Amino acid sequence: MQFELESFHEVLADQHYISESQVATSIYLALKMEKPLLVEGPAGVGKTQIAKTLADLLNTQLIRLQCYEGIDASQAIYEWNYPQQLIHIKSQEIRADKEDWKVLKQNLYADEFLMKRPLLKAIMAENKSVLLIDEVDRADEEFESFLLEILSDWQISIPEIGTISAVTKPMVVITSNGVRYLSDALRRRCLYLYIDYPSFEKEYQILMDKVPEIDDHLGQQICQFMQILRNQKLHKIPGVAESLDWAQALAGLHVSALDKEIVSATLGFIIKDWKDQREVQLSLSELLETTGVKSKIG
């Protein structure tokens, strides 16, 4: 699929991914130059959504590898299905026409016993797939070095089968929340993109696109309140994902404008830390005043 750099921003918007033009340029370059894209930024700004949008755009499958502390090769690449292999051996013992050892051994390492994990799936995919390596900063450094090999050679070695090279290079999106510093070696292999919280205008656009049932005025109030909230000293600053959840909840409650009562009742949608909630509750009148919302209660 061929795209034009100048209009790529609109192409993404057609897929309901509203972004700054810098984001569109970086994604386009990663696609065109077949380079992995390392996306950093706070939680809830749409890093993961990039991979989902790309999969929709390329009309291909999204293969997701969610990283966590202690993840290793068997969870990321492949594993042999031992229980089934044992059942196969047992069934051979019962059968009259027993397979000889060599054939049995060959059959034991057949494709049906191979449990393909995300990285192997992406390498073996016949059509160009989108591989999302989510929250790579949560994985250990060893796992990161292990990723380097795959990202540079696009091949995986399975001792029992041999080396499997990628049929088509997958489009790789790696996301990180900055929990720990990623190695320079990994950074060198990727194109870099940092996504920050969106501006008022962008957030409003996103909100109206994703929650069209919401009233214009309420949309503006939500975005303004979120902008002010992000300037407060909070432990967990709410992202766009929280704004969307909140907007959906308010739309469900048929609210047409913000007031202190409704904000106070639905604060849990945007503030996920109890200390932050207490702080915001205490200064809610002040915050709403800055937003331009007058309290019904007084």
Added chain:
Amino acid sequence: MIKRQTLLSQNMLSFGRYLRQQEPFSVDAQRMSEALVAITETQISNSTIFRQTLKTYLCNTRAEWQSFDEHYDKYWRELEQALQSKIKPGPLDKSSSGKLKTYSINDIKSWLFKNEESLETNDLAAAMTGTHGSKDTTNIPEANDFQEINFLIKKWSEKLQSKYSRRKKNNTRQGILDLKKLIVSSAKGDEFKLIYKRPKLKEFNLVVLFDASRSMSMYQSFYCALIKSIFANFKRCYTYAFNTELVSTNEMFQKLTLPKTVDALEEIAGLYTSGTKIGDCLVEYLERFSSEQMSARTIVLVISDGWDTGDPAILKEAVEKMQHKCHRIIWFNPIYETGSKNLPQGMEAAFLFIDHLESVYSLETLRSFVKTY
């Protein structure tokens, strides 16, 4: 003070150097060359996208990302001031071929500062990486020569692949009878079947390290064609340009056409400061890549005239280490005369550890190399 330059690509390179001097940037030559390739490939049409492309390529961390725009503005604004105060509008370069338009400094300047209509998109991309380099690209091998080079490299690769490994491959039809396996399978009670072993063909990897210094520029187009052919005929090949730093050029050789590769190499040569340091670059290669890419089945091809300003002891040590790690070191030196004892300083240091020192710089010399190898 920013020095004024006359080409956009040169300005990009000096912007890379400028960034390198700023905290927290660590722009390496590799990244800069990738950015150049990206700009050639994507045919950037406006200054905003040009800035965004550089940002994507030259930033690696959040801190770099957040301070990039400030440095970008500062650099190009100072450049604009330099241009306004010192340069009269005029053509960039004399282009007799008429294939590509030449642009005045003010054209490029106005393009940079958002007056995009003054330049046509495609021509600008060509102007950035096209004919304006100091290198004469008229000696790029013609299609026939390129085919011949390709044919010779194919022949060489076939010669290499015909060498047998010490390990044997199992075979059920012919070869030497594998008594050990036969006994084991009989002991297991398997069905009696003769097992043979046959010699296995060796597959060689190639690591090409070539000198991108000015002294090598007149041979560059021939070597570019040679390396492109190597890429086409070897299963695994890694290429690096070196001078004062090591730069991976795999992407360049895989994605760009031959004339564009020659131009891009010229740009890479512009990235370096003067003074070739072969030893330091080989040490860098050994430290960063050798563990992944080198084995007893690796042939290292060094393409350099051997003019070195670094420490000969470092070079000697690096070549010695390399020799231990790989199958063979072949050195193509365009200025070497067979049998001559007057070697450049770099060659003299490395001479003991090189398996083949050849004077390959043209079709004829390549032909005789392939014939005698």
